[in-house]
Amino acid sequence: MSSKNNKTIADKRAELSGLLAWFESDQFVVEEAIDKFKQAEALARDIEQELMEHKNTITVLKQRFDQGDA
Amino acid sequence: MYFISMRSYGMESRRVQTYSVSDFLAVLNQTLEFAYPLVSIEGEVASFKVNQGKYVFFDLKDESGTVGCFMTVWQLRTPIEDGMKVVVQAAPKVTPWGKFSLTVQAVRPSGEGSLKKSFELLKAKLEKEGLFDEARKRPLPAMPQRIAVISSTQAAGYADFIKIINTRWGGLSIEVAHTQVQGEGAADQMIRAIKHLTTREELADVLVLIRGGGSADDLAAYNDEKLVRAIAASRIPTLVGVGHEVDMVLADLVADVRAATPSNAAQLLVPDRREIIDSVWQRVRAMAQSAEMAMETLRRDTRHQLDTMAEGAMRAIENQLREVAQSQNTLHAYDPRRVLERGYALVRGDLQPSGMIEIETQSVIAKAEVRDVQQK
DSSP states (O other): OBOTTSOBHHHHHHHHHHHHHHHHSTTOOHHHHHHHHHHHHHHHHHHHHHHHHOOOEEEEOOOOOSSSOO | OOOOOOEEEOOSSOOEEEOOHHHHHHHHHHHHHHHOSSEEEEEEEEEEEEETTTEEEEEEEOSSOEEEEEEEGGGOOSOOOTTOEEEEEEEEEEOTTSOEEEEEEEEEEOSHHHHHHHHHHHHHHHHHHTTTOGGGOOOOOSSOSEEEEEEOTTSHHHHHHHHHHHHHOOSOEEEEEEOOOSSTTHHHHHHHHHHHHHSSSSOOSEEEEEEOOOOTTTTGGGGOHHHHHHHHTOSSOEEEEESOTTOOOHHHHHSSEEESSHHHHHHHHSOOHHHHHHHHHHHHHHHHHHHHHHHHHHHHHHHHHHHHHHHHHHHHHHHHHHHHHHHHHHHHHHOHHHHHHTTOOEEEEOOSTTOEEEEEOSSOEEEEEOOOOOOO
């Protein structure tokens, strides 16, 4: 699964983990927190939408397996 | 094609044909082939033996009859031994030596006891070869994109698998090889499907064999030696989910990963997107909590600083007030009126004989004349 900006769900989840780590680290500063939180919310919405939208492609092979060497 | 030379003797009531021995055997075999091209016979195995590592001989018997059987080792897909009940698919034939026998094409154990015995024999054999060793097991890909499935598309187990996998994850490419999953030919079909799916240029990330529950006989195809070896030889990791949780087939044991059921196979393959979405939002909530905690800490620290500052100021004021009070006390102690209060008097004026002085007590001021002054 990858989105329009070529980031996979795994990339986005990693990005989200990075943001969470920032929030829990000593680097946390109130002034940046709101922007980072908005960024995290947008990522979460993106991941949810992408996960729910994607459908699987199921192909039943036309090949027959009832004949030939086993 | 048999060429039959035949001599007829004219007789009054009927004609009797005379054959050569070989011709008669050929005619007999033609008749048998026409009448019984393939028969399925159930019986108990006796006098089982393998000659030269290639040819298998055994008798098939019941309470009142016995028939000899012949087959090649490679046709024997499941181990058998004396006393086992089996079903053979065979063509009846008379040998050039005039012995009637069944040329067996397939044999399978029949009945729970024989199935179990056969399962145990093959299991022991393959275990000895190391086919089930943990060291051979490969992990499934963490997030497969291409999944190859071997199953019957009509099977309930297949429907369960597809339903669960569609619910759990999206964006997958699932290729399905539709095969029989039970009965004669099922194992061969699955083997062909494995070969097809594992010898292509573009391989799937994982190979999945699934089938719903059934009797031991229904699941017997998954105990086929050739199928088990084909799964073991797969170039891509294998996941087998056959039957219910309590069912155990050899395909389960040889697979890289065994799923208890087809639904469980889907669960093992891909994560649940709802769980991921929950965990994603949980992280966002954790961020909000972290931010709130950080803000609270900041507020608490600021309040603490303010409190410390206020306490400092109060302490300084109190110190100053205390110092003022102490000064007041000191001043108070030095006040001459306090001395007068204790009964002393204050003398002012010309302290020499005939000099005039003023004597002040707490309550009066008296004027007096000095009569005499002496040094102490």
